[in-house]
Amino acid sequence: MRGSFISWLKENRTSVRSAFGMRIVSMGLGSLLGLLFPRLLVQAMGADLYGLWLTFQSVTRLGGLSDLGMGGAIALRTGQYLGQKQDSKLRELLASARSIVLLLSSVCFLAFVALSPWLPRWLKFDSAPGSGSLTLLMIVGGMNVAVVLLAGYFHSLNFALGTVTWPVIPTVLIGQILAPAVQVWLAIYDFPLWVQLLPYSAATIAVGALACSMVKWAHPWVGTIWPLGFNLKLWKELAGTSGWVYLSSIGNAIYFATDRVLILPGFGGAAVTKYFFNYKICDLATMLILTASFVSIPKITQWLASGQEAEKTRALKEVNFLNTAQILMGCTAALGYLAFNDLFIALWQGAEYQMPLSLQIAFACNLAATTGGDAGIQVAGRCGNNGIKQTGIAVGGTGLLNLGLSYLSMRLGFLTGIAIATAIAQIVLSLSLGWITCRYLKLSPLSWSAKSCLLPLAVVGIGGLCRTVLKPDSVAHVIMLVVSFGLILLVAALAAGVNREMISREWSIIKGMLGR
Incomplete structure (x- = not known):
């Protein structure tokens, strides 16, 4: 049975309709549990603290923009080179892309650490009962953003290769079910917010590692993590594409984060929670x-x-x-x-x-x-x-x-x-x-x-x-x-x-x- 299912996945690796069907089923399951987890969290944390948590998630999403659109640029250029059969140029491009992603993730983490004492005050995060150290929350948030950027490289390659069926199951099971379940347990026992964030960091690392393996299964040399390249011409090519992708990412992040970030100071944390639920x-x-x-x-x-x-x-x-x-x-x-x-x-x-x-x-x-x-x-x-x-x-x-x-x-x-x-x-x-x-x-x-x-x-x-x-x-x-x-x-x-x-x-x- 297990072998038949794996064979089916390999045969339908790029099947649009099978991927859509699997995503509907998997995300449907994740969505049902996603309705349960917020209810449990708001009961364990209270509306104000949960509103603070939701707003912090928006901040980390904005922090994820630190990839400067590189993930989207990698996916776009990889897909185009594959369509044009330019394998040798793609090898050089990906080597340079890996060095850029590593650099950006390191800079992002260090920036969060350096600014962590002041970020909560600048963002008007009033410490709610049970929130714990907001400085530590920002540091762990920076770590989470960094691992998201690193894992994003392999997710971009999977997307470019058309591997849209395989990544569904681990993403839902680990990221949308297991990690929130652990957070609920931590919230019930009144762990501070920075500890509640750790399961999501672990989930990102696990799913990223699986994504790397999936790329190698589909196209072995595309999934390599070495060597790193420092070709300035290729950096410029990626930057030219990523700049416009980045602008798109900023716009999308504004769509996602604007509501929560503005409702919190204007209407209070409880209003964020009600708005989010509806x-x-x-x-x-x-x-x-x-x-x-x-x-x-x-x-x-x-x-x-x-x-x-x-x-x-x-x-x-x-x-x-x-x-x-x-x-x-x-x-x-x-x-x-x-x-x-x-x-x-x-x-x-x-x-x-x-x-x-x-x-x-x-x-x-x-x-x-x-x-x-x-x-x-x-x-x-x-x-x-x-x-x-x-x-x-x-x-x-x-x-x-x-x-x-x-x-x-x-x-x-x-x-x-x-x-x-x-x-x-x-x-x-x-x-x-x-x-x-x-x-x-x-x-x-x-x-x-x-x-x-x-x-x-x-x-x-x-x-x-x-x-x-x-x-x-x-x-x-x-x-x-x-x-x-x-x-x-x-x-x-x-x-x-x-x-x-x-x-x-x-x-x-x-x-x-x-x-x-």
């Missing part, structure tokens, strides 16, 4: 749906870089299918969220953690806009030599737009405005990068925008109106709401281009994959 379903749904592009992009990158017309045709077909699938999944998730979030929160944490419907509609808009426009966003970075540059500018610019609008909302005391700001920025990003993708692939930008952005937002708008009129406070209202949402989804599926031929083709592919 966005939980949207966050989980977004991660699951974006997995579709994550497992598709490595092949699309190589097809676009090959220069062969047949390969570009395959890429175009895959992009269209990816876009349609993500639109439909995003609309389904957004309507499901609007229908059942209040019930979910009441059962999960208690009715006191519920938040206004207006905030939930803003969350649903962000979910629909993010998933509907993701295919265009991901492909834009692969559109010729300037694709990554244009993507970096767009992501960085809309990240700053999000930050500015969120800060204004915080100053006005308008909590829902922070969620609206994120949705507005995401809509602008989806439209701008979608047009770049259309121009490169010779598609109609108006048709793409209507399908990828306007359609999902219309679905959420009509769904929000139905949810306002039909409150799920009785069985009859719930049935009417579900039927209404079902009709909305049916119309949306037809408008997105779903038809019998598409369904039949996908079912044939899945049956063939399972048969192997």
Whole structure:
């Protein structure tokens, strides 16, 4: 049995659909436990201390930007060189990349250590009961960021090689299940926050080591860790790509961290916790749906870089299918969220953690806009030599737009405005990068925008109106709401281009994959 499963994994190493299915199952399991762990943590730590922990996680994510976009640059260049069959140049590039990653991780750790006495005060981290030494928390956070950067090198190579099936299981089991379970145990026994962070560092090291092994299994010489290279020309090439990737990373980090960082000083730690809980379903749904592009992009990158017309045709077909699938999944998730979030929160944490419907509609808009426009966003970075540059500018610019609008909302005391700001920025990003993708692939930008952005937002708008009129406070209202949402989804599926031929083709592919 074990041998058959390993053989299946090797055979389907680069299978987009098998990887997506495994990620859905594994992340679904991790998500269910992810609903349990925050509940246990907030009970063990209290809302204020847990809010501090959530905000600290945002800070370490920002610290992860210290790779200067190098991980994304390595993945992009590796995929392109593999598509162009330039193995000798790739060997030299990876040797120089390893030396840069080692240097950046060392500098990052030393910076956290040097600034640790002052960072908590600069970030307005008030020491909550049970938090322990915030200085030690920053030092361990720096160590965690450093190991994330080192492990990221091998994760980038796995991604470039198209190995999207193998990494699923250890990432979920170790990073999303085992590490949080250990943190819960430590929190119950009142260990300080810096000790509670250690399981995540250990998990990062373990998953990174497995990622290194996976690269060697797929492509032995690509997974070597020696020699280190110091080719200034190649450093410059990587820096030219990583600079724009870095700008994209900054923008994405702003999207992730802005809400928590601004809500803490503006509304308090308890508000961070409530905001986080009410966005939980949207966050989980977004991660699951974006997995579709994550497992598709490595092949699309190589097809676009090959220069062969047949390969570009395959890429175009895959992009269209990816876009349609993500639109439909995003609309389904957004309507499901609007229908059942209040019930979910009441059962999960208690009715006191519920938040206004207006905030939930803003969350649903962000979910629909993010998933509907993701295919265009991901492909834009692969559109010729300037694709990554244009993507970096767009992501960085809309990240700053999000930050500015969120800060204004915080100053006005308008909590829902922070969620609206994120949705507005995401809509602008989806439209701008979608047009770049259309121009490169010779598609109609108006048709793409209507399908990828306007359609999902219309679905959420009509769904929000139905949810306002039909409150799920009785069985009859719930049935009417579900039927209404079902009709909305049916119309949306037809408008997105779903038809019998598409369904039949996908079912044939899945049956063939399972048969192997």
